[in-house]
Amino acid sequence: MADESQKWVLMVTAQTPTNIAVIKYWGKRDETLILPVNDSISVTLDPEHLCTTTTVAVSPSFDKDRMWLNGKEISLSGGRFQSCLREIRCRAGDVEDEKKGIKIAKKDWEKLHVHIASYNNFPTAAGLASSAAGLACLVFSLAKLMNVKEDHGKLSAIARQGSGSACRSLYGGFVKWIMGKDEKGSDSIAVQLADEKHWDDLVIVIAVVSSRQKETSSTTGMRETVETSMLLQHRAKEVVPKRILQMEEAIRNRDFASFAHLTCADSNQFHAVCLDTCPPIFYMNDTSHRIISIVEKWNRSEGTPQVAYTFDAGPNAVMIARNRKVAGVLLQKLLFYFPPQPDTDLNSYVIGDKSILKDAGLEGMKDVEALPPPPEIKDNIPAQKYKGDVSYFICTRPGKGPVLLSDESQALLNPESGLPK
Amino acid sequence: MADESQKWVLMVTAQTPTNIAVIKYWGKRDETLILPVNDSISVTLDPEHLCTTTTVAVSPSFDKDRMWLNGKEISLSGGRFQSCLREIRCRAGDVEDEKKGIKIAKKDWEKLHVHIASYNNFPTAAGLASSAAGLACLVFSLAKLMNVKEDHGKLSAIARQGSGSACRSLYGGFVKWIMGKDEKGSDSIAVQLADEKHWDDLVIVIAVVSSRQKETSSTTGMRETVETSMLLQHRAKEVVPKRILQMEEAIRNRDFASFAHLTCADSNQFHAVCLDTCPPIFYMNDTSHRIISIVEKWNRSEGTPQVAYTFDAGPNAVMIARNRKVAGVLLQKLLFYFPPQPDTDLNSYVIGDKSILKDAGLEGMKDVEALPPPPEIKDNIPAQKYKGDVSYFICTRPGKGPVLLSDESQALLNPESGLPK
Structure with a gap:
């Protein structure tokens, strides 16, 4: 019919x-x-x-x-x-x-x-x-x-x-x-x-991190944390309510130092309660840890935070730079430590808003290879590189x-x- | 003079x-x-x-x-x-x-x-x-x-x-x-x-893990945790006092299940408060995480803990097996996943009390190479091996x-x- x-x-x-x-x-x-x-x-x-x-x-x-x-x-x-x-x-x-x-x-x-x-x-x-x-x-x-x-x-x-x-x-x-x-x-x-127009200086760089581990789904993970972590309730009841107020204020005032401090601390605490779960949940891997160290070292050397980092239920790093210029320097540092595999061109290794790459003087792999070690490395030890540990980067910003x-x-x-x- | x-x-x-x-x-x-x-x-x-x-x-x-x-x-x-x-x-x-x-x-x-x-x-x-x-x-x-x-x-x-x-x-x-x-x-x-005679079944296997990272000294690390972690005081005042009583009882009764549960949970919580420190402290690396996963998966498949693990301010795993037989099986699993580098002989790769190695039928590298994948891996994916990620193992026991x-x-x-x- x-x-x-x-x-x-x-x-x-x-x-x-x-x-x-x-x-x-x-x-x-x-x-x-x-x-x-x-x-x-x-x-x-x-x-x-x-x-x-x-x-x-x-x-x-x-x-x-x-x-x-x-x-x-x-x-x-x-x-x-x-x-x-x-x-x-x-x-x-x-x-x-x-x-x-x-x-x-x-x-x-x-x-x-x-x-x-x-x-x-x-x-x-x-x-x-x-x-x-x-x-x-x-x-x-x-x-x-x-x-x-x-x-x-x-x-x-x-x-x-x-x-x-x-x-x-x-x-x-x-x-x-x-x-x-x-x-x-x-x-x-x-x-x-x-x-999104309230604070449009911010630039976001995501490192998609290569991972060999099968991850715990966030549904299962958070259930196990609620059931077994001795720290989660303290976080939820005592720590987060204060941080919410502070974060609202930081956003209202476009106070990047507070915003970055709270963002990093809360990401780390989330991963801490995952670790406090039985059996423990690891979402970050050695590459995630290295990215944190790079950002932390740089922030400390500048005296005030340039970049915030946060990690969800996986090893990918989401970095929030205070402005475009800082984002360019961040990309330089990240590409220094995590160059792409041979035969990868820069155009497919850094995707999204490529204008940041250009502003930072990074037009091709030759520019990446010529990058000097970040000045905050004061040790005389030559900086180690981790080729292949990042799959690609995405440049973006807060959006609608x-x-x-x-x-x-x-x-x-x-x-x-x-x-x- | x-x-x-x-x-x-x-x-x-x-x-x-x-x-x-x-x-x-x-x-x-x-x-x-x-x-x-x-x-x-x-x-x-x-x-x-x-x-x-x-x-x-x-x-x-x-x-x-x-x-x-x-x-x-x-x-x-x-x-x-x-x-x-x-x-x-x-x-x-x-x-x-x-x-x-x-x-x-x-x-x-x-x-x-x-x-x-x-x-x-x-x-x-x-x-x-x-x-x-x-x-x-x-x-x-x-x-x-x-x-x-x-x-x-x-x-x-x-x-x-x-x-x-x-x-x-x-x-x-x-x-x-x-x-x-x-x-x-x-x-x-x-x-x-x-x-040490009270519970002399226990066998201890230490994995000395290769590390490329320079670690935070424990003196500096614990100072920064005290100053910045929002979770440490809750751990110290609310969580540990109860665990101390439970652990004393577990030791008194030679109750391995409780002993193992408390040991693993407390190691993980210590590393959780390290992560909750600003800047965060990472002592465990991907190899440490893999060892935890191997032990956790095995313990779960047996229905009751066979091995406890604990990590201090570094990536080395200290594993406590409920008895000699279990320690032998543990060594088999560990050597399956973490075989030595080529040209390393088993005698220098597993040191300390070598009798456990012998009892587990591991007399030389040929026996290590012939080890089957642990039965608790049910996936059809072939098990990955991590050659070189452990420097050596030490077999020991509680002592005087x-x-x-x-x-x-x-x-x-x-x-x-x-x-x-």
């Missing part, structure tokens, strides 16, 4: 950024609702360099919900996807597309199925918060498709149930995830502290929140079939 | 063990007196494999205090040596050697100088608590030479002022360093919980406390000249 009215496909495409926490989320007080044991604060990364694009489509011809990630179909049966889908569906509103002659009443949504296609413009498995951007984008785009009238705060509470840190990806700039008090999690939402892409050529689903292009 | 009576040399030689903490000492409440922020518990290691031998000599012909370590003269001007020397000197008693016709009155000691020669039967720089054994041996041998009437507890308080953990090397077996309450440190002493060596052939100083042999 393929009647004509069954043929329409309605689609929405959106783009959502990743974020990096500067005061860390680690530990849930409710596993199902994903309610954290403390507030956290993050910086949203520029979607130009790191983002998820998601197209969601609805059609009466779809016979079940389906999803494709980076072109490959994946199962939607996981509890996290189901939570988000259910929460959005039950808030769906009337939708009318006059041009296409489509009318969906509020009550129809529960009978309709969706297709979802998602694409990360960065390696999914590299430990770069792809699930945060992904779940945020899923919630945001579904909400637009289904004409959900909730504000970003309410949407963040839905995204949170997909992946905790996803809630922070619903805003640009500097974002706080308030842990909340409600048992149902209604007040565990993200709020924007300042937009989710946006709708109205240009249909950017959609990931075919507007006729509703299948991946 | 070289009169005949000036020519005598009086000597004492002693041997003192190293120790490994199973509840860690990290952080001083008084830097000068070396008073810790918490109690600690250690296992004394068999001096047959790891010990310091020290000869102390006195003669009216010596014109200043001098010391030689492993044959090389070193300065005695450091505050730590001076504290120990001063504390022992002021407790010196009358000494009479009838055979040699020597008489030293209590009051003469302050005018007499000493020569000290010390020798470690293991690499000094390898991070194996050489300063603990060394300072304990210095205090013990000087006390014997000067006829100091104090008991081992009082001597431990003096050794403590040389190097905190040295106080625990004044006893064999299982030793507790009580933090004490007195401002002057009079009650911050070591006591023996049980002698300091002893006097009466055989003059074992003295490190010439009985006529008082200079190194």
